Amino acid sequence: MSDDTGARPATERMLLDPEEIVARQAYDIPRVRLPGRDTVFRPRAARLRTLAETSTIGDYLRFVATIADAQQQQLDSYPALPLPPVERMEQNRKFGMPPLNAVSLQRAPAWRTILRSLLTTVLHSELPAPLRVTLEQFATQVDDYFEAQASKLLSANLQGLNVAVAPLLAAALQVYFVGMASQFTLEDVPALGEASLCPCCGSRSTASLARIGAQEAGYRYLSCALCATEWHMVRVKCTQCLSTKDIHYQSIDDGRPGREHAVKAECCDACNTYLKILYLDRDPNLDACADDLASVALDVLVGETGRPGCGVNYMLVQGETAAP
Amino acid sequence: MEMNRRQFFKTCSAGLGGSSLVMLGFSPLAAQAETRQFKLARTTETRNTCPYCSVGCGIIMHSLGDKAKNATSEIIHIEGDPDHPVNRGTLCPKGAGLLDFVKSPSRLKFPEVREAGSNEWKRISWDEALDRVAKHMKADRDANFTAKNAKGDTVNRWITTGMLAASASSNEAGYLTGKVMRSLGMLVFDNQARV
Numbered sequence: 366m367s368d369d370t371g372a373r374p375a376t377e378r379m380l381l382d383p384e385e386i387v388a389r390q391a392y393d394i395p396r397v398r399l400p401g402r403d404t405v406f407r408p409r410a411a412r413l414r415t416l417a418e419t420s421t422i423g424d425y426l427r428f429v430a431t432i433a434d435a436q437q438q439q440l441d442s443y444p445a446l447p448l449p450p451v452e453r454m455e456q457n458r459k460f461g462m463p464p465l466n467a468v469s470l471q472r473a474p475a476w477r478t479i480l481r482s483l484l485t486t487v488l489h490s491e492l493p494a495p496l497r498v499t500l501e502q503f504a505t506q507v508d509d510y511f512e513a514q515a516s517k518l519l520s521a522n523l524q525g526l527n528v529a530v531a532p533l534l535a536a537a538l539q540v541y542f543v544g545m546a547s548q549f550t551l552e553d554v555p556a557l558g559e560a561s562l563c564p565c566c567g568s569r570s571t572a573s574l575a576r577i578g579a580q581e582a583g584y585r586y587l588s589c590a591l592c593a594t595e596w597h598m599v600r601v602k603c604t605q606c607l608s609t610k611d612i613h614y615q616s617i618d619d620g621r622p623g624r625e626h627a628v629k630a631e632c633c634d635a636c637n638t639y640l641k642i643l644y645l646d647r648d649p650n651l652d653a654c655a656d657d658l659a660s661v662a663l664d665v666l667v668g669e670t671g672r673p674g675c676g677v678n679y680m681l682v683q684g685e686t687a688a689p
Numbered sequence: 690m691e692m693n694r695r696q697f698f699k700t701c702s703a704g705l706g707g708s709s710l711v712m713l714g715f716s717p718l719a720a721q722a723e724t725r726q727f728k729l730a731r732t733t734e735t736r737n738t739c740p741y742c743s744v745g746c747g748i749i750m751h752s753l754g755d756k757a758k759n760a761t762s763e764i765i766h767i768e769g770d771p772d773h774p775v776n777r778g779t780l781c782p783k784g785a786g787l788l789d790f791v792k793s794p795s796r797l798k799f800p801e802v803r804e805a806g807s808n809e810w811k812r813i814s815w816d817e818a819l820d821r822v823a824k825h826m827k828a829d830r831d832a833n834f835t836a837k838n839a840k841g842d843t844v845n846r847w848i849t850t851g852m853l854a855a856s857a858s859s860n861e862a863g864y865l866t867g868k869v870m871r872s873l874g875m876l877v878f879d880n881q882a883r884v
Contacts, residue, residue: 600734617730670729
């Protein structure tokens with residue numbers, strides 16, 4: 366209504382003063398849950414192995430668990446990964462951009478060292494012969510190739526991306542971004558209001574989690590596919606177009622009552638997409654990445670109804686598909 | 690660009706073909722076979738307000754069913770709405786038992802009347818019920834309306850009938866309640882949502 370607010374640039378209105386953010390913390394739930402150094406890859410590996418026992422893609426889940434172990438090992442060997450220049454992060458924040466904007470960030474060479482060590486570790490594990498050949502070949506590539514591939518992956522440009530080894534490439538980038546994001550405090554992450562993209566690195570989410578815990582019970586957080594930061598978004602609301610109309614949930618009918626289904630696809634008729642939501646009150650061990658992979662049947666079934674998903678899981682990159 | 694992203698990054702109807710899983714040499718066959726045995730179950734989550742008291746807690750009601758014409762949808766779970774500023778996801782014991790309230794066999798679902806001298810409740814239509822209520826109100830108002838008090842001042846009040854409106858009323862419903870009841874001279878009325 367007032368001309369005063371209308372005249373201010375959009376970015377200025379979105380941003381809160383540091384004092385405001387601190388004041389809000391006193392009575393608000395955390396709007397952002399930053400990743401910890403031990404809260405991402407180790408639990409993910411354990412969850413993947415549990416899921417692998419009953420999954421029809423168990424072999425693949427165990428392979429991704431091997432990657433997750435190697436990721437934890439790499440993260441452990443870097444107490445503090447180099448952050449971008451402070452002025453750069455400050456500028457991003459000032460203009461309502463994520464401080465570690467993945468698409469434009471100048472990556473430190475450390476991530477390639479991580480990638481090479483990660484490949485060495487994975488190659489030391491027991492692997493099927495064809496997979497070993499693919500990975501050995503990938504490990505011989507030059508730095509420029511890795512940089513080009515990383516840029517393609519982070520900007521979702523599939524032209525010329527090596528889809529087969531993309532999970533390994535992404536694994537190193539995840540270590541790099543989690544390593545950076547875990548050094549942040551809440552004040553380092555701009556309050557961007559309700560956003561579909563990660564406030565820390567600007568990536569898309571893998572799934573959303575309805576959390577448990579004294580403070581956060583029932584609150585829904587989106588889980589970043591790259592840096593594992595979680596950010597709050599109101600429940601029963603499309604995470605892409607923010608519509609609250611005609612939201613419904615699809616889950617796999619396994620004979621149990623619907624309220625017990627821990628993984629559901631939150632479908633929006635306004636933009637015709639879906640994102641999975643994981644209910645931790647129904648299973649406290651759910652992990653966004655692991656359970657998204659293990660519930661791939663839900664993706665296939667919902668996909669068959671003509672509704673594409675909008676989540677990203679770098680551990681299962683989908684290339685161009687020939688018609689079936 | 691946006692569409693490409695979606696199609697590229699997620700398993701589409703073609704299944705897992707073209708994904709890193711297949712390209713790294715893992716077999717999608719078992720997963721694809723398993724998928725054939727599954728079907729989808731549709732649920733909805735609907736925001737509402739707890740009907741009990743004047744606090745007006747937000748709730749989320751989970752229901753099962755595809756809202757097709759002939760299918761009956763069924764409420765399967767009710768929880769506090771974590772995003773509601775009043776209760777932030779919490780519910781009192783009465784609110785937490787709402788599902789039993791909804792499914793209670795003794796829940797009143799339509800107007801009923803017990804005629805004078807009878808010991809049985811009889812189902813009546815909403816039209817009939819409202820007509821009867823209006824007649825009772827008119828009779829009572831005609832008999833007990835006070836236009837002037839003992840000192841001769843005009844008071845135009847009707848205090849022998851009262852009304853209590855619901856807790857889940859919006860501001861607008863509360864406003865209308867006030868306007869309609871005041872216009873009759875009624876003083877004894879309240880909105881649960883007032884407190």
